[in-house]
């Protein structure tokens with residue numbers, strides 16, 4: 001096999017772009033799609049073959065992965081998913097139920113995050129006004145402390161904004 005042919009083999013685990021030929025080819029197991037999220041690859045999509053029979057613990061098979069699911073921890077996530085899917089008594093309905101509870105939990109967490117974000121914006125907004133006024137008045141009314149307090153509030157708000165993004 002030439003060096004070029006070897007570099008073209010998908011088993012080199014390098015990211016590649018799906019071609020007409022890839023899509024038309026007969027793929028075993030899950031077919032030509034992401035083993036993690038199930039998306040079917042179309043011409044032009046990025047994908048990668050991941051070797052997973054690493055010999056440490058149970059193997060859940062090698063798999064294809066899409067750009068969205070790929071990452072440095074993809075193998076760890078694959079093994080974690082396999083441990084859940086192949087746990088004793090696990091079946092489609094148990095997994096479906098787990099997804100349903102996680103969705104509900106996610107909706108709650110998202111709502112809480114949005115409420116927290118709004119609360120921080122509400123706190124920071126009047127602070128901005130006070131800060132501006134204090135600066136305009138040369139800090140004679142509220143003094144440097146008010147100005148400093150506002151700056152602290154805005155610094156905290158910006159930190160929280162970043163964390164809650």
Ligand SMILES: [Zn+2]
Nearest residue numbers: 034037066069
């Ligand atoms: Zn995926």
